[in-house]
Amino acid sequence: MSVSTAYTGVQANKEGSAFTCAACKATYPAAQVAGTLYVCPGCSHHARVGAHERIRQLADKGSFQEWDANLTGTDRLGFFDTRAYVDRLDEARARQQLPDALLTGSGTIHGFAAGLAAFDFGFLGGSLSTAVGERLARAIEHSAEAQLPFVCVTSSGGARMQEGVFSLMQMAKSVSALHELAEAHLPFISILVDPTMGGSIASFAALGDVILAEPKAMIGFTGARVITQATYEQLPAGFQTSEFHHARGLIDRVVDRRDLKAVLAQLLAVLAGPAGEIDQALA
Amino acid sequence: MTAGDLEVEAAPDDAAAAWAHVEVSRHPDRPYALDLIQRCLDDFIELHGDRQGGDDAAMVIGLARLGGHRLAVVANQKGRTLEERGRRNFGMAHPEGYRKAQRLFTLAGRLKLPVVSFIDTPGAYPGVAAEERGQAWAIAQTLEAQLALPTPYLAVVIGEGGSGGALATLLADSVMVLEHAFLSVASPEAAAAILFRDAGQKQHAAAALRLEAKNLLEWGIADEIVPEPEGGAHTDWEKTAALLRPRLEARLRMITERGFDPARRRARYRQLDGLFDA
Numbered sequence: 001m002s003v004s005t006a007y008t009g010v011q012a013n014k015e016g017s018a019f020t021c022a023a024c025k026a027t028y029p030a031a032q033v034a035g036t037l038y039v040c041p042g043c044s045h046h047a048r049v050g051a052h053e054r055i056r057q058l059a060d061k062g063s064f065q066e067w068d069a070n071l072t073g074t075d076r077l078g079f080f081d082t083r084a085y086v087d088r089l090d091e092a093r094a095r096q097q098l099p100d101a102l103l104t105g106s107g108t109i110h111g112f113a114a115g116l117a118a119f120d121f122g123f124l125g126g127s128l129s130t131a132v133g134e135r136l137a138r139a140i141e142h143s144a145e146a147q148l149p150f151v152c153v154t155s156s157g158g159a160r161m162q163e164g165v166f167s168l169m170q171m172a173k174s175v176s177a178l179h180e181l182a183e184a185h186l187p188f189i190s191i192l193v194d195p196t197m198g199g200s201i202a203s204f205a206a207l208g209d210v211i212l213a214e215p216k217a218m219i220g221f222t223g224a225r226v227i228t229q230a231t232y233e234q235l236p237a238g239f240q241t242s243e244f245h246h247a248r249g250l251i252d253r254v255v256d257r258r259d260l261k262a263v264l265a266q267l268l269a270v271l272a273g274p275a276g277e278i279d280q281a282l283a
Numbered sequence: 284m285t286a287g288d289l290e291v292e293a294a295p296d297d298a299a300a301a302w303a304h305v306e307v308s309r310h311p312d313r314p315y316a317l318d319l320i321q322r323c324l325d326d327f328i329e330l331h332g333d334r335q336g337g338d339d340a341a342m343v344i345g346l347a348r349l350g351g352h353r354l355a356v357v358a359n360q361k362g363r364t365l366e367e368r369g370r371r372n373f374g375m376a377h378p379e380g381y382r383k384a385q386r387l388f389t390l391a392g393r394l395k396l397p398v399v400s401f402i403d404t405p406g407a408y409p410g411v412a413a414e415e416r417g418q419a420w421a422i423a424q425t426l427e428a429q430l431a432l433p434t435p436y437l438a439v440v441i442g443e444g445g446s447g448g449a450l451a452t453l454l455a456d457s458v459m460v461l462e463h464a465f466l467s468v469a470s471p472e473a474a475a476a477i478l479f480r481d482a483g484q485k486q487h488a489a490a491a492l493r494l495e496a497k498n499l500l501e502w503g504i505a506d507e508i509v510p511e512p513e514g515g516a517h518t519d520w521e522k523t524a525a526l527l528r529p530r531l532e533a534r535l536r537m538i539t540e541r542g543f544d545p546a547r548r549r550a551r552y553r554q555l556d557g558l559f560d561a
Contacts, residue, residue, distance in 0.1 A: 073558065077493055081478035130556045137553060159446075159468045161478055164492045165504060168468040171447060172454050172552035175426045179549055199468075202407075202447045206423035221419040221447070222409035226473070233411045240414060250417050 021045050037257045046214050046257050048194060050096060051103035051120035054153050058261055059107030059116060066105040068138050073100065073131030077164050085162040088124060096123045100131040101156070104139035106148060110265035112272055115143030117152040121195070127160035128199055133170030136204065137177035144184045149272045151264065153191045154205040158198020171203035178207055187271040189264065192242065192251065193217050206250075210267060212260070213242035213251045301489035304496075305471055307463040308442050312517035314524070315374075316343060316358035316401040319441060322524030323531060324349050324399075327356065333386055337379025341372045341404070344387040346396070350532050355391035357384050357452050358401035361442075374443070375408035378421035381451050388428040397435040397535055400452040405470055407448035422447050429454040430549050435538045437531065439509070440464040440496075441516075456538045456548050458504065459530065460496040461523075462511040466504065467494040503557065507534065 019033040020026070023045035033040070037057050038047040049057070055064050072093075079085040093099060101123035107116050117139045119126040136152070143150040159167040181188055190208025192201070194217035202221050205211075213219060220240035227233060238244045245251045255263050307313070320327050324347035332338040343360045346353070359376070362368035391398045407418055429436065429452070438455035444466030453466070460466070468474070475481060475488035499505035509527055512519040 071559070076558075077491070079491055081491065130558055134556070134559050161468060161474050161492075164468050165466055165494065165499070165502075166556060168446065168450060168466075169504065169552065169555050171426060171450055172430070173555065175423070176430055176549040176553040178427075179430055199447055201419040202422040203426055204423070206420040207427060219419075220414050221407060221422070222414065227409050227411060227414070230409045231411070235411060236415075239411070244415075245417075248415060248417065250420055 019047075022047060039257050044215070044256070046194065046216065048121050048155060050122055051098060051101075051118040054118040055103060055105070055107070055116060057257070058109055058118075058151070058153070058264065060109065060111065064105050064107040064116070066103070067142055068104060068135055069099070071099060071131060071135055071138070073129050073134070073163075075162070076130070076166055077162070079162040079164070081162070088162070092123045096120050098123055100129055100135065101126045102132045102135045102139075104135050104142075106142070106146065109151070109261060109268060112265060112268035113148055114268060114272070115139055115146070115148045115150040117150070119153060119155045119200075121155040121157075124160060126154075126156035126200075127158065128156065128167050128170040129160045129163050130166050130170065132160075133173045136170075137173050140174070140177040140181050140188075144180045144186060147184070147186065149187045149189065149268060150181055151189045151191065152204070152208075153193060154196045154200055155193045156196055156198075156200035156205075158200050158202075168199065171199045174204035175207065178204060187267075189267060191260070192219050195219065197221070197223055209271075211251050212253050212255050212263065213246070214257055214260070215242060215254055217242045219245055219251075297490040298486040301493075301495060302471070302486040304463060304465060305489050305494075307515040307517070308465050310515060310517040313442055314516055314520045315361045315363070316403055316441060317360055318520055319401060319524055319527060320345075320347065320356060320358065322520065323528040324354065324356065330387075333379050333382035335379070335382055337377070337382070339372075339376050339380030339383055340370050341374055341376040341408070342380030342383050344383055349399075349528075349535070352532070352535065353396055355387055355394075355396040355398045356401070357387045357398065359404035359449075359452070361403060372408055374404040375406060376404065376448060376451075377408050377410075377413045378416045378418050381407075381418075381421035381425040384452055385425050385428045388425075388432050392431075392433045395434055397437070397539070398432065398455075399531065399535070400436075400438045400455065402438060402440045402444050402449050402452055402466075403442035403464075404445050404448045405443050406445035407451070422451050425451040426454060430552065431545060432548075433545055435535060435543045436548065437534050437538060439527070439531070440466055440499075440505070443470075445470055454548070454552055456543070456551070457506045457534050458499075459507045459509050459534060460499055460505040461509045461516060461527075462496055463515050464496055465494040466499055467492055504555065 021040040024043040192213040327347040329345040361374035362371035471485040471489040475484040
């Protein structure tokens with residue numbers, strides 16, 4: 001796949017020959033930033049990466065087996081705002097090379113098998129459609145069935161307005177599926193990356209047994225712009241960043257993307273590794 | 284699906300009808316949760332606090348009887364007077380409100396009480412303090428608590444059903460919606476701002492979202508529409524309550540008699556789209 005869908009937010013360099021950091025504006029050869037996992041070599045700003053790239057970064061080479069590759073949704077409401085929703089969907093599918101905003105499958109992380117799900121923010125803002133909710137719920141259920149821990153990397157603006165109340169109900173669907181995982185005593189590791197907002201953080205993404213976040217990701221229920229418009233409140237420094245939530249006990253660890261795979265492997269070594277005599281007795 | 288299958292942008296008549304529906308649901312004289320609780324339930328006694336340091340007046344919890352049945356009750360509460368509107372925060376809860384609801388679900392589970400919820404909220408409060416104290420986490424945990432509740436659970440949307448804040452007390456075994464109430468992924472104003480970049484397009488957004496009670500029933504998100512007096516619930520609170528009370532009791536009985544099981548509730552929300560083979 002081309003670099004153009006590997007990361008977003010850098011319109012000027014869609015050809016993929018160079019990478020301009022959205023934060024510090026420095027330009028680097030594309031190959032160099034691919035090596036730093038699209039973290040700016042200069043200022044450590046974490047560029048948004050697509051779902052395919054995210055899986056490539058986390059799963060051991062050749063280990064990823066996609067689930068439900070052909071599962072897509074429909075335009076239930078016949079929705080038309082400034083454009084037809086079906087046209088937006090077709091365009092996003094072609095551009096992001098995904099059926100909807102979530103890629104799921106099984107893979108290994110430094111040898112530890114896990115169910116994996118990665119949101120694609122470039123696909124209609126990683127928003128929660130019925131198809132995304134279904135793909136997510138199935139990934140959770142496939143994981144439970146295969147006795148695998150479940151790892152989800154969320155980058156999502158929240159509800160998909162064009163699917164109305166069906167989008168809202170995906171929050172309920174995902175939490176319902178997570179109940180199965182909990183009943184099977186399997187861990188859910190939730191990784192929050194920029195941005196994780198609205199209905200996504202107010203449902204499955206906040207329910208990880210362990211919650212990790214990339215540095216300076218924007219995370220929250222209501223976006224800063226809406227809060228300012230609705231309440232005229234002054235926003236505190238660093239409002240809604242990963243670090244802000246970590247300081248308030250809502251996120252376990254803020255992890256640099258370049259360390260993420262190693263931290264996941266360490267967690268899985270404890271949570272999914274062999275049991276000893278004492279914890280075996282609890283199984 | 285091709286563009287030819289699309290409905291065109293909502294016709295002006297649809298927009299006007301959808302907007303009228305929203306306006307009735309928000310009518311300043313509409314009966315709020317406590318108005319209906321006092322008229323439909325017996326022996327209601329309010330409880331206070333989330334037991335973690337807060338007592339959010341936008342979320343009311345308590346115990347009551349309905350006919351011969353014992354109940355636990357949770358409700359979004361709006362204020363009527365200027366003072367009360369402020370104290371109730373226009374029915375928009377902070378994290379303490381959702382934790383208060385969780386406490387009620389826990390209590391109901393332990394004491395084996397059926398739960399009835401009354402939903403009437405523009406949504407969860409969009410403020411700095413709410414975010415600082417984990418608004419999203421509080422809502423997520425409340426969703427989880429509802430889907431684990433081991434007793435029968437009935438939700439009634441009595442006015443506005445705004446977004447995740449409404450969902451926090453909606454995931455019941457059975458959902459009833461008053462005739463002029465609605466449930467929406469976002470307020471029409473917020474949806475218009477996002478979709479049209481113009482909150483003034485709220486009427487079109489309301490129509491496009493198809494948020495009216497009849498759609499919820501058609502899609503199986505609601506199980507029953509509760510009729511309101513001619514013109515809307517604000518015209519006659521006593522009659523509104525008289526229409527609601529027997530339906531509450533009949534629904535609770537139905538949930539219990541068909542063989543109550545929280546796994547069935549989870550299956551309902553797992554399969555709600557009706558689009559995918561299980």
